[in-house]
Amino acid sequence: MxxxxxxxxxxxxxxxxxxxxxxxxxxxxxxxxxxxxxxxxxxxxxxxxxxxxxxxxxxxxxxxxxxxxxxxxxxxxxxxxxxxxxxxxxxxxxxxxxxxxxxxxxxxxxxxxxxxxxxxxxxxxxxxxxxxxxxxxxxxxxxxxxxxxxxxxxxxxxxxxxxxxxxxxxxxxxxxxxxxxxxxxxxxxxxxxxxxxxxxxxxxxxxxxxSTRAAEMTKILENTYRSVNIALVNELKVLAHRMGIDLFEVIRAAATKPFGYTPFFPGPGLGGHCIPIDPFYLSWKAKEYDFTTRLIHLAGEINVAMPSYVVEKVAEGLNRFKKSLNGSKILMLGVAYKKDIDDDRESPGYAIMKMLKEKGAELSYNDPWIPRLRPTRKYDFTLVSVPLTPEMLAEQDAVVVVTDHSDYDFKAIVRHARLVIDTRNATANIEGAAEKVVLA
Ligand SMILES: NC(=O)c1ccc[n+]([C@@H]2O[C@H](COP(=O)([O-])OP(=O)(O)OC[C@H]3O[C@@H](n4cnc5c(N)ncnc54)[C@H](O)[C@@H]3O)[C@@H](O)[C@H]2O)c1
Missing domain, CATH: 3.40.50.720 (NAD(P)-binding Rossmann-like Domain)
Structure with missing residues (x-):
C-alpha cells in the first residue's frame, strides 16, 4: 500500500x-x-x-x-x-x-x-x-x-x-x-x-x-430512464384526453401490479437541472461513436412539446367563454419546476408563459417558493409573485396550475376561479371541479 x-x-x-x-x-x-x-x-x-x-x-x-x-x-x-x-x-x-x-x-x-x-x-x-x-x-x-x-x-x-x-x-x-x-x-x-x-x-x-465511465453512465441511465418514461406518459396523456380516458386513473391502476411497472406521471413538460439536460450529454458523446440515440431524441421532442399543448388547452378553455388568448388575464400558479422547492431552472412554466405572452395574454404569477422573476438568458420576465386572494383569482380569465405546491388550497382555487387549466391533476377530487377545470 x-x-x-x-x-x-x-x-x-x-x-x-x-x-x-x-x-x-x-x-x-x-x-x-x-x-x-x-x-x-x-x-x-x-x-x-x-x-x-x-x-x-x-x-x-x-x-x-x-x-x-x-x-x-x-x-x-x-x-x-x-x-x-x-x-x-x-x-x-x-x-x-x-x-x-x-x-x-x-x-x-x-x-x-x-x-x-x-x-x-x-x-x-x-x-x-x-x-x-x-x-x-x-x-x-x-x-x-x-x-x-x-x-x-x-x-x-x-x-x-x-x-x-x-x-x-x-x-x-x-x-x-x-x-x-x-x-x-x-x-x-x-x-x-x-x-x-x-x-x-x-x-x-x-x-x-x-470504472469512472461506468459510474458516469449510471447517472445518465437513471435520468434518461426518467425522461423516456415521462415522455411515454405525456404522449399517452394527450391520446387519453382525446379518447375520454383519465390517464391518472389508469396509471394508479397499473401501479397495483407488484412487478414490472413503475408509475410515472404526466405534466406540463420537464424542468430542473437534470432530466431535460443530462440525456443530451450522452447523445452528444454518442456521435463520437457514430451512434444516434434515437429514443432519447424522441423523448426530448415529446417532453419539449408539452408546454405548447398546455397553451392549446388554455385557448380551448377560454373558447368556452368566447374569449381569446389575446387580452385575457391569465394567472400562472407555480414556476418552480416541481412542488415545494425554490428551483425554477428549465421550468416548463417559463415556456408556457412565453407563448402566452406572445399571443397577447396579460400575465401574472404566484409561487410561494419563488417571490420574484428576473430576466434570464432565455426568458425576459420581471414579475413579482402576486398574493393569492379570492378577489385575485376571481379577476382572472384563466388560472394555470403548473406546479402543485403543497401550500396551494386547490379547493379554494377552484371555488374562486372562473377557469382552471390543471396540468398536474391537482384538482381531480374536488367537487364541482369538472365544470371549471380543463385538464392539460
Ligand atoms: N440539482 C439537482 O437536483 C441535481 C441532482 C443530481 C445531480 N445534479 C448535478 O450536480 C451538478 C451541480 O448541480 P446544482 O443543481 O447543485 O447546480 P447549482 O447551480 O445549484 O450550483 C452550482 C454552484 O457551483 C458554483 N460554481 C460554478 N462554477 C464554479 C467554480 N468554477 N468554482 C466554484 N464554484 C463554482 C455556482 O456558483 C453554484 O453555486 C450538476 O452537474 C447537476 O447536473 C444536480
Missing amino acids: TEHKKNLLTKIADRTAVVGVIGLGYVGLPLALHFARQGFRVLGYDLDPVKIGALNRGESYIKHVSGALVQELVDTGRLKGASLASDLAEADCIQICVPTPLTDKMEPDLSYLNSTAEMVAGVIRPGQLVILESTTYPGTTEELLLPRLSAGGLQVGRDFFLAFSPEREDPGNKNFTAANTPKVVGGVTEACLEVTVALYDCITQTVPVS
Missing part, C-alpha cells in the same frame, strides 16, 4: 480528513452539510461571494435546506465557506459539484468543469483525493480531469486519487437524503476506488463499479 493511500485511509477513518466541496448549490450545500454532520471538517468553496457570505454567517440560502443546521455546523467550526481557491490545498478530499448545463445549441457546456479542472490542477498536492460529482457524459473524469491533474507530474493512484461518484440529490425529498441514498463510485485505479469507497462509507452505503 502506498504511503499516501495509507495516510488518507487513516484520516478518513478517524475523521481528521478535511473535506472540500467545490460548488455550493443544490447539490454541493447538502453534501457539505452531510459530511460536516458526520464529524468531518468541511471547506465549501464557491465563486459566488453571496453564498460564501451567507454560509459564514450561518445562513442557508436554499429554502429547503435548514438554516438552523447550517448555523450549528458553522458555530461548531466544522463548516466554513472559502472564497480563495488556495484554501482548497488544505482539503484531503475534494468533491466537485459545479453546473453542467447545455449551450444554446443543446451541446454540453463544459466551461464550468474546465475552469474547475484548471483551478484544482493549480492547488493539487500529493495525497489528495478528487471526486467529480457533476452529472456528465461517460469519459469526462479521465478525458477532462485526469490529464490536467497529472500534468505537474503526480501519478494517479499513487500520488493522488481520482474518482467519479454521481450525485443523486432529490431537492425537497423528505424521505431520501444523502444519508439513505446509496452512492455509486468508480475510480480511475483500484486505489482510487478504495479511498473513495472508504470516504462515502462514512456517510452512506456505497455501490462500487469497475
Whole structure:
C-alpha cells in the first residue's frame, strides 16, 4: 500500500480528513452539510461571494435546506465557506459539484468543469483525493480531469486519487437524503476506488463499479430512464384526453401490479437541472461513436412539446367563454419546476408563459417558493409573485396550475376561479371541479 493511500485511509477513518466541496448549490450545500454532520471538517468553496457570505454567517440560502443546521455546523467550526481557491490545498478530499448545463445549441457546456479542472490542477498536492460529482457524459473524469491533474507530474493512484461518484440529490425529498441514498463510485485505479469507497462509507452505503465511465453512465441511465418514461406518459396523456380516458386513473391502476411497472406521471413538460439536460450529454458523446440515440431524441421532442399543448388547452378553455388568448388575464400558479422547492431552472412554466405572452395574454404569477422573476438568458420576465386572494383569482380569465405546491388550497382555487387549466391533476377530487377545470 502506498504511503499516501495509507495516510488518507487513516484520516478518513478517524475523521481528521478535511473535506472540500467545490460548488455550493443544490447539490454541493447538502453534501457539505452531510459530511460536516458526520464529524468531518468541511471547506465549501464557491465563486459566488453571496453564498460564501451567507454560509459564514450561518445562513442557508436554499429554502429547503435548514438554516438552523447550517448555523450549528458553522458555530461548531466544522463548516466554513472559502472564497480563495488556495484554501482548497488544505482539503484531503475534494468533491466537485459545479453546473453542467447545455449551450444554446443543446451541446454540453463544459466551461464550468474546465475552469474547475484548471483551478484544482493549480492547488493539487500529493495525497489528495478528487471526486467529480457533476452529472456528465461517460469519459469526462479521465478525458477532462485526469490529464490536467497529472500534468505537474503526480501519478494517479499513487500520488493522488481520482474518482467519479454521481450525485443523486432529490431537492425537497423528505424521505431520501444523502444519508439513505446509496452512492455509486468508480475510480480511475483500484486505489482510487478504495479511498473513495472508504470516504462515502462514512456517510452512506456505497455501490462500487469497475470504472469512472461506468459510474458516469449510471447517472445518465437513471435520468434518461426518467425522461423516456415521462415522455411515454405525456404522449399517452394527450391520446387519453382525446379518447375520454383519465390517464391518472389508469396509471394508479397499473401501479397495483407488484412487478414490472413503475408509475410515472404526466405534466406540463420537464424542468430542473437534470432530466431535460443530462440525456443530451450522452447523445452528444454518442456521435463520437457514430451512434444516434434515437429514443432519447424522441423523448426530448415529446417532453419539449408539452408546454405548447398546455397553451392549446388554455385557448380551448377560454373558447368556452368566447374569449381569446389575446387580452385575457391569465394567472400562472407555480414556476418552480416541481412542488415545494425554490428551483425554477428549465421550468416548463417559463415556456408556457412565453407563448402566452406572445399571443397577447396579460400575465401574472404566484409561487410561494419563488417571490420574484428576473430576466434570464432565455426568458425576459420581471414579475413579482402576486398574493393569492379570492378577489385575485376571481379577476382572472384563466388560472394555470403548473406546479402543485403543497401550500396551494386547490379547493379554494377552484371555488374562486372562473377557469382552471390543471396540468398536474391537482384538482381531480374536488367537487364541482369538472365544470371549471380543463385538464392539460
Ligand atoms: N440539482 C439537482 O437536483 C441535481 C441532482 C443530481 C445531480 N445534479 C448535478 O450536480 C451538478 C451541480 O448541480 P446544482 O443543481 O447543485 O447546480 P447549482 O447551480 O445549484 O450550483 C452550482 C454552484 O457551483 C458554483 N460554481 C460554478 N462554477 C464554479 C467554480 N468554477 N468554482 C466554484 N464554484 C463554482 C455556482 O456558483 C453554484 O453555486 C450538476 O452537474 C447537476 O447536473 C444536480
